[in-house]
Amino acid sequence: MKTKKSIRILVAEDDDDDKLLIIKAFQKTLSIENITCVSDGEELINYLHKTSNSENSQFPIPDIILLDLNMPRKDGKTTLQEIKNHEEFRKIPVIIFTTSNLKEDVQMTYKMGTNSFITKPGNFKDLVKITQEINNYWSNTVVLPD
């Protein structure tokens, strides 16, 4: 597998366990520096506002966002809406990563502009598989905006 460039992922997840599991799974294919975690929508938006394109930025712009739907303060749907309504942020692909498998949720988030909808798998092996697929797809298969 030829990796052009490691992608930078921003994970919005309020649950510490899930956060840990997602990081562990992504670590199989990505280095820890490429993974950033925030705990809710509010934090995520704040983070995005602090980002800059400069080389040694403390807050680099993420290549993709992994967004949980059920979060305190600002939930996933509201956050998604804010991202997709923002002049700059809307170009960042968003993957809804949630426990929900409700048809309505799928329907609604795609309408709001999400790029993928993934239901959290029931075990770690499947999670690893999914993170590998995400990494492979977004870093190798598609071309991302600068």
Next chain:
Amino acid sequence: MKIEKAPKLEKVKTYSIITLVLVILGSAISFWVANRIDYYTAELVHTEEVLQSTDKLYATILERETSIRGYLLTGNEDFLANYENSITNGREVFNHILNLTEDNPVQQNYLQELNIFMKQRLDVFERSKEYYKINKTLDGFLNNSKVEDAVNGHISIKNLINQINAEEERILIQRNEILINNVNALPFIVGLISFFSILMGALTLFSIFHYNRASKINDQKIKNYQETLKEKIELLNESNNELKQFAYIASHDLQEPLRKITSFSDLLKEQFDEKLEGEGKHYMERITASANRMRQLITDLLEYSRAGRDSMESIKMINLEDILDSVLDDLEISITEKDAKIKYENLPTIEGKETELRQVFQNLISNSLKFSQAGIAPEITITASNAPIELISKYAQLDQSINYYLIKVADNGIGFDQDYADTIFTIFQRLHGKSEFEGTGIGLSITRKIIEKNNGLILAEGKPEIGATFIIILPKP
């Protein structure tokens, strides 16, 4: 709910009938009394006539005596004409009285006696008249005894007439009294009956008013009760919806920690596999197996809570053979594995949701496949016919006015004791140990829920070691 006590309509009817009878009785009695008054008034007139007639009779007798005496004294023939006249008049009057008192034997007796005396007197008159005609004088005819006879005869006649009058007067008084009594009684009787009629009429009216008022109050109460019931039903629906939501959320939220248990045990196994050995490894497997089972339970529970829920899926005509074709496709692996034979033909088309019906048959057939007898290839037969009315009438929850299909899914599996025919449909109820047959015990509950949501019924018949038959009754489209 307390029902207002209302007089029964029967009671009101009875009151009305009594009132009517009283009015009729009153009229009859009044009429009768009026008739009696009429009768006695006529009788009084009659008695009065008798009295007048006796007076008239006495007058003719006196005239007769005066006339004959005048003739005998003067020889004037005019007196004789008067005499003859009075005799004729007297006879007429006498006969008239005889007729009038026909019904009174006392008066008749008196009249007979009077007649004899009158005849005797007349006889004397006739003889003296004849004597005078020849001799032109009464000398030699009259003697003392004859005069005495004449006086006595006259007194007797007078006495008799007096007696007749007395008798008539006695009758007159008696009748008058009866008449007065009747006249006096009439207003009393009429008044009494009118009083009771009015009373009964009032009672009837009162009962009707009371009845109307009570039924109005009761109507209002029933209306209130219906409203309360409606509110209660709404509340029930609300809490039912909450419960559904609760089941859904609970199942969902339960998945969350479960997912973590599984994931972290996976992680543990992955990272520390070499360090775990013997019992440690065994415990890890047990944790994973339990977590898997719990996930299955939650998934099934979720499915159960969703089963029969109003989904977006539309109701349409569905051919059961098509459903079975696709179900058998899905179950192909286990069918081949078990070498099962599944027969069905001429299955009807019914109205329903495709996913629901598919789930029903999927559950039933996988159930049959699962509970097959060791060493015997499963045979499953699905048949359909019209449900007999006798069967439908046994179940109150079925609409007796429509037609149903009877669909049977029969197998040659391990069967079950008929005592458990109902238990097998209860959620989480299992007849066998988990180690014997896996499963959560929700499949048949889901099946029943779907069938009942579709206004149908599912029954089970079983014989241990022979097989089980599931009977589905569903309305014809």
